[in-house]
Amino acid sequence: MEINAFLKNFADILDDTDAALITQETVFRDLDEWNSLTALSLIAMADEEYDVKLTGDDIKSSNSLNDIFEIIKNKG
Amino acid sequence: MAAFSVNGVAVKGIACSVPKNKELNVDLNILTQEEIQKFIEATGVEERRIAPKDLCTSDLCCEAANKLITDLHWQKNEIEILVFVSQTADYILPVSAAILQDRLGLSTDCIAFDVPLGCSGYVYGISIIAGMMKASGLKKGLLLAGDTSSKLLSKTDKSTVPLFGDAGSATAFELDENAESLQFDLGTDGSGYKTIMINDGGARNRINSDSLIYQTISPGIERNACQLILDGMDVFGFGISQAPKTVNKLIEKFEIDKDNINHFVFHQANLMMNKMIAKKLKLPAEKVPYSLKEFGNTSSATIPLTIVTQLKDNLGNTSQSLILCGFGVGLSWGTAKVSLDDVVISDLIEI
Numbered sequence: 001m002e003i004n005a006f007l008k009n010f011a012d013i014l015d016d017t018d019a020a021l022i023t024q025e026t027v028f029r030d031l032d033e034w035n036s037l038t039a040l041s042l043i044a045m046a047d048e049e050y051d052v053k054l055t056g057d058d059i060k061s062s063n064s065l066n067d068i069f070e071i072i073k074n075k076g
Numbered sequence: 077m078a079a080f081s082v083n084g085v086a087v088k089g090i091a092c093s094v095p096k097n098k099e100l101n102v103d104l105n106i107l108t109q110e111e112i113q114k115f116i117e118a119t120g121v122e123e124r125r126i127a128p129k130d131l132c133t134s135d136l137c138c139e140a141a142n143k144l145i146t147d148l149h150w151q152k153n154e155i156e157i158l159v160f161v162s163q164t165a166d167y168i169l170p171v172s173a174a175i176l177q178d179r180l181g182l183s184t185d186c187i188a189f190d191v192p193l194g195c196s197g198y199v200y201g202i203s204i205i206a207g208m209m210k211a212s213g214l215k216k217g218l219l220l221a222g223d224t225s226s227k228l229l230s231k232t233d234k235s236t237v238p239l240f241g242d243a244g245s246a247t248a249f250e251l252d253e254n255a256e257s258l259q260f261d262l263g264t265d266g267s268g269y270k271t272i273m274i275n276d277g278g279a280r281n282r283i284n285s286d287s288l289i290y291q292t293i294s295p296g297i298e299r300n301a302c303q304l305i306l307d308g309m310d311v312f313g314f315g316i317s318q319a320p321k322t323v324n325k326l327i328e329k330f331e332i333d334k335d336n337i338n339h340f341v342f343h344q345a346n347l348m349m350n351k352m353i354a355k356k357l358k359l360p361a362e363k364v365p366y367s368l369k370e371f372g373n374t375s376s377a378t379i380p381l382t383i384v385t386q387l388k389d390n391l392g393n394t395s396q397s398l399i400l401c402g403f404g405v406g407l408s409w410g411t412a413k414v415s416l417d418d419v420v421i422s423d424l425i426e427i
Binding site for chain 1: 111114115118235307308309310312313316317348349352
């Protein structure tokens with residue numbers, strides 16, 4: 001699993017956010033577009049792309065996209 | 077592995093009823109217009125039917141049952157089992173099925189009990205009634221399933237209000253040695269019991285003076301301890317992984333050819349979740365009907381409501397095979413293959 005591919009997958013679930021804003025350090029919760037529905041898209045992406053089941057707690061306990069990346073990597 | 081089949085029991089008819097009272101999600105003031113548009117796009121829910129205070133699930137199911145009995149030309153005294161699947165029974169006790177036995181004018185020889193399951197309840201209910209009829213030789217049975225979930229919600233909880241609607245259903249079963257076997261895969265994962273729950277009011281946490289105090293959980297989510305909690309993220313993760321698994325288990329166990337299935341009717345949870353489930357199972361879009369847009373998530377009534385509102389014109393005077401799949405609160409899930417042979421589908425009742 002590779003971080004750049006993960007960041008691209010994450011950028012793809014957003015509609016109105018510049019992909020340049022999506023980096024390892026991005027605090028996803030602070031993105032204007034982040035809401036409970038984007039969280040569902042993230043869970044769907046983890047399932048589809050990595051066959052990993054992200055829980056609500058996984059997302060709530062994460063800050064940066066790198067945190068999510070590490071969780072998916074460890075569960076995969 | 078709870079996969080099994082029941083021979084010799086046929087589904088004879090299905091009827092549904094909904095409240096006349098319609099609520100539009102665009103009219104909600106707990107969400108901004110932008111949030112509403114995004115919500116509708118993701119969940120597919122535009123309208124919901126909401127029961128007024130004096131209309132309960134048992135009332136909706138009673139009307140559906142009466143209409144179905146009339147449309148089938150059944151005699152009420154022939155019905156020997158009544159199962160009421162609901163999480164919004166009239167009282168804590170007695171069971172609503174007993175009240176319904178009397179209201180419907182069924183024989184006192186009739187077996188009647190409640191099953192308090194939600195989203196998986198319709199499939200569980202079919203397995204219970206068919207299994208009991210087959211084992212005991214009862215000739216005719218009624219499965220009543222539905223919920224008035226709106227009564228369980230906080231009006232200031234944006235995570236639940238826009239999703240749930242109210243509906244009731246009645247499904248008729250008859251012993252019939254020529255009936256194709258009903259096939260089931262049922263399962264449970266109680267480790268997720270907190271995902272969808274109401275904390276207070278049962279025996280574990282008796283209702284007390286704190287139960288009705290509203291708490292702010294997060295912006296836009298205020299509720300008290302007697303109202304429904306829905307952890308959307310965990311439900312979503314559960315749905316997209318478990319629903320395809322149980323459908324595949326049924327297909328493998330009974331060597332079902334997917335091409336021979338006319339319709340796959342899923343519990344109507346939310347459009348994004350349901351589309352993902354259909355995609356993972358590689359189902360053609362035209363075989364997967366939805367009633368979410370007009371009715372939202374109506375708990376154990378979603379499957380019969382989707383059949384009645386979306387497939388009625390398809391099902392008359394034909395023989396069709398359906399796979400039904402319910403999943404949710406418990407966590408609990410069930411999939412069934414059901415053959416509908418010349419089945420009576422009553423017109424939707426609005427009360």
